[in-house]
Amino acid sequence: MSSSPPEPTEPERRGWAVDVGLVLWPSFLASCAASLLFFAAVDPALLRDAGPRLFADLDREAGYALGFIFFWVVGAIASTLSVYLIRTERSRARAPGPRLP
Amino acid sequence: MTSPHLRLVPQPEPAPFYAAAEKIYPREISGRFTRLREIAVVVLLGLFYGVAWLRWDGHQALLFDLPARKFHIFALTLWPQDFLYLTLLLIIAALSLFFVTALAGRLWCGYACPQTVWTELFVWIEQWTEGKRSRRMKLDRGPWTAEKVLRKSVKQFLWVALAAWTGFTFVGYFTPIRSLGSGIVSLSLGPWSTFWIFLYGLATYGNAGFLREQVCKYMCPYARFQSAMFDKDTLIISYDEARGEPRGPRRRGTVARTAGLGDCIDCTLCVQVCPTGIDIRQGLQYECIACGACIDACDEVMDRMGSARGLIRYTTEHALHARTTHVVRPRMVVYASLLALASGALCYSLFTRMPLILDVIRDRNALYREVRGERIENAYSLKVINLDDKPHAYRLAVSGMPGLELTAPAGPITVASGSVSNIPARLEAPATAASGVHPIVLTLTALDAPRIEVHEKTRFIGPAS
Numbered sequence: 001m002s003s004s005p006p007e008p009t010e011p012e013r014r015g016w017a018v019d020v021g022l023v024l025w026p027s028f029l030a031s032c033a034a035s036l037l038f039f040a041a042v043d044p045a046l047l048r049d050a051g052p053r054l055f056a057d058l059d060r061e062a063g064y065a066l067g068f069i070f071f072w073v074v075g076a077i078a079s080t081l082s083v084y085l086i087r088t089e090r091s092r093a094r095a096p097g098p099r100l101p
Numbered sequence: 102m103t104s105p106h107l108r109l110v111p112q113p114e115p116a117p118f119y120a121a122a123e124k125i126y127p128r129e130i131s132g133r134f135t136r137l138r139e140i141a142v143v144v145l146l147g148l149f150y151g152v153a154w155l156r157w158d159g160h161q162a163l164l165f166d167l168p169a170r171k172f173h174i175f176a177l178t179l180w181p182q183d184f185l186y187l188t189l190l191l192i193i194a195a196l197s198l199f200f201v202t203a204l205a206g207r208l209w210c211g212y213a214c215p216q217t218v219w220t221e222l223f224v225w226i227e228q229w230t231e232g233k234r235s236r237r238m239k240l241d242r243g244p245w246t247a248e249k250v251l252r253k254s255v256k257q258f259l260w261v262a263l264a265a266w267t268g269f270t271f272v273g274y275f276t277p278i279r280s281l282g283s284g285i286v287s288l289s290l291g292p293w294s295t296f297w298i299f300l301y302g303l304a305t306y307g308n309a310g311f312l313r314e315q316v317c318k319y320m321c322p323y324a325r326f327q328s329a330m331f332d333k334d335t336l337i338i339s340y341d342e343a344r345g346e347p348r349g350p351r352r353r354g355t356v357a358r359t360a361g362l363g364d365c366i367d368c369t370l371c372v373q374v375c376p377t378g379i380d381i382r383q384g385l386q387y388e389c390i391a392c393g394a395c396i397d398a399c400d401e402v403m404d405r406m407g408s409a410r411g412l413i414r415y416t417t418e419h420a421l422h423a424r425t426t427h428v429v430r431p432r433m434v435v436y437a438s439l440l441a442l443a444s445g446a447l448c449y450s451l452f453t454r455m456p457l458i459l460d461v462i463r464d465r466n467a468l469y470r471e472v473r474g475e476r477i478e479n480a481y482s483l484k485v486i487n488l489d490d491k492p493h494a495y496r497l498a499v500s501g502m503p504g505l506e507l508t509a510p511a512g513p514i515t516v517a518s519g520s521v522s523n524i525p526a527r528l529e530a531p532a533t534a535a536s537g538v539h540p541i542v543l544t545l546t547a548l549d550a551p552r553i554e555v556h557e558k559t560r561f562i563g564p565a566s
Contacts, residue, residue, distance in 0.1 A: 018319070025320050040184045043170060060168050061276075061293040 022083050027075025034071040039064060124241070125314060127224065128234040128373040132397025134211075141212040142221045150266075153273045158490075167275045171519055177451075178490040180519065182458065189447040196443060198323075200436040202330040204428070206337045207391035210324070216316050217390060219267070219309035220376070223260060230256040234373065260310050261302075268302030314377040318388050328387060333418040334427050338391050340365075340382040340413050341421065348382075353406065364408050371395035371413055381413055456489035459545045461559045468562045469535075477535040477563045478508070483524045485545065487516040493547045497526065501541035502561055504531045513548055528561060535563030 044063020058066070155162035157175050164173040172179040172187075179186060201208055210217060231237045231252050240249055272294055273281050284290040290298075308316050317324050331337070348365035351357070357364055365382070372380045374394040379386050381395045399413040417426045464480035472478045487493055494513040499505050509527040516522045528541075539561045547553035 021319065029322075039167075040181055040187070043181070060170070061291060064167055065293045065296060 019083050019087070023076050023079040027072055027079045030075040031068055031071035034075075035064070035068045038071070039067060123378075125376065125378040126234045126238050127376045127394070128370070128398075129228055130374045130394050130397050132393075132400060134393025135397050138212055138217075138221065138392060142218050145213065145218050146222065150270055153270050153278045161277055161279075163274065164277060165275050166277070169519075178488070178519070180488050182486070182488065183454075185450065186447065189443060189450070193440065193443045193447060196436060196440045199330050200433070200440055202327055203332070203335060203432050203436055206331070206335050207327060207389070210317065210327075210390035211392040214390075216308060216321070217392065219305060220313050222263070223309040223313075224376075226259045226263070227256055230259065260306060264302040264306035264310070265298070267305045268298040268300070271301045272297045314388070314390075317377060317390055324387055324390075330432075332430070332432060334430055336415050336417055337385055338381060338389065338393060338396060338413065339385065339416050339418075339421060340371075341411070341416075342382075343421075345382070345412050357408070364403070364406075364412050366402065366406060368402055370398040370402060374398045455553065455555060456487070457493075457495070457545065457547065457553050457555050458484075458486040458488065459543065459555045459557045460484035460486075461543055461557045463559060463562075469564065471532070472529065475532050476529050477532050478527055478529045479561050481526045481528070481543075481559065483514075483522075483526050483543075485514055485516050485522045485524060487518060487520055487522075489553070490518050492517045493549065493553065495545045495547055498544045498546070499528055499541060500544065502530060502534070502539045504534045505541060505561065506530070514545075530561060530563070532563070535561070536565065538562050 044058065044060050044067060047063055048058050152163050153161070157173070160173050162173070162175050166173065170181055172183075198209055227237070231240055240252065243249060269281065269285070270278070275297075276294055281290070281294060284294065312320075344363060345365035346363040347361070348367040349362050350366055350368075351360055351362055355362070369380075371382070372378070372395075374397070375381070376392060376394065377388045377390060379388045381389065393415070396413050396415070400410040403410050403412055419426045460483070462482045462484070464482065467480070470478045470480070483497075485495065492515065494515045496513050497507060497510065499507050506529050507526070508529050510524055514522060514524055526543075530539075541559060541561045543557045543559060545555050545557075
């Protein structure tokens, strides 16, 4: 495979879009799994009893959706930190695109 | 895997075959494997769009009713307490994927993955509105004429409509689809249903219309780790290098070997039809989703050239190197046994599933109470959960201690389908027999179905002797 024409290097403009994907996509998958596990054990209607001020008008559908979004945001924060740490590492700082280990 | 130098011949269309970020225009193709994939698309999407509308015994046949927190799977109704089955089902799905991958490579990717299936459908729409590969490329390069605007608009309209219908159907598996449909028609849909339909519609449009092969290349974890299931006996799509090289164009009727050539005429059709834009002749690559389009393309060319089919074919690494391919090997045995174990556990637990749960909690306020001088009473709080899909009346019985009697509840306990009843219960025993702690058993039996019966252990406590 080594003798084929070299692949063109990833264009610079892909950088930020790939980063957004690297943040949103794994956190989306993690959120699906987390929501499944969490809501299998916890009825979102019970959240109303847990925090009357926060969840006063919460019905089940809203509970599922907010839970899913919450897990997604938490996952996205973790992914953002990972991407940030990798991107700002000195040895990789100049490497554009999704060239992760 | 080494391959000889790839010579690029002048192309009729200057397609950038190696640039991942460039748009790929898969060439239309017909043949055995294409037909197989078309059948898979029709069957799988037919199931997806159709099953949502099936009815069973007065309810939607397949409904993961999240608002009501119960899952209808045809005759079976599952509650959150039955989470075990879902877990087992997911384990079985994962093991099946491993088993099939080890046996036959990426069959999942090529024929059954939603990404492949919906992309295929979106590409059909694209071909119908914008024409064949060369016309699509010309249209994209050309100026925005009225025809281009019209063709692109029709394509976008159909894509958006299909994506919206897909989002609607998807949500219809989680909220009853008929009420969802009437909610849309009367514009009274809840905000969250709207949100989910929009999100899933957007995902369909983005993944199948816009991202396509990039999902497989950059987003799919399975594409990265599937090679862990591969060995030299796994069915892969491969170019027969020994037969094909040295490749090169030739006149029809040229006998390849006398002209010093292999069977590959370097027409690059295998590259043009590839939905992920790779060159299979460079060897096994993780971008290859094993769709078989290159096999169909090459077979057609081999037919025309009068050579035998199969220059690109389903084969194994062992077969390519003239060694025996083993179907039964330790890896397969391990996957198959684990699969059999998990499936057996699922079947067993489904067949022995008891649609009734009894929880017994002793009254916390008093250990016991003396009634009418010569009898001892214990109080309990019962939690009866009816997991069946119809209501039942249950008879409570006690055993494990001489003279033990049930004084409350007096009659049968009736619990609606899928409901929980909290029932106070009182037991009495003669004081002469009650001293100390006695292990006892409460038995709950459905009056109309004696098979539904649970036993729960608890204690009866009398004064210390």
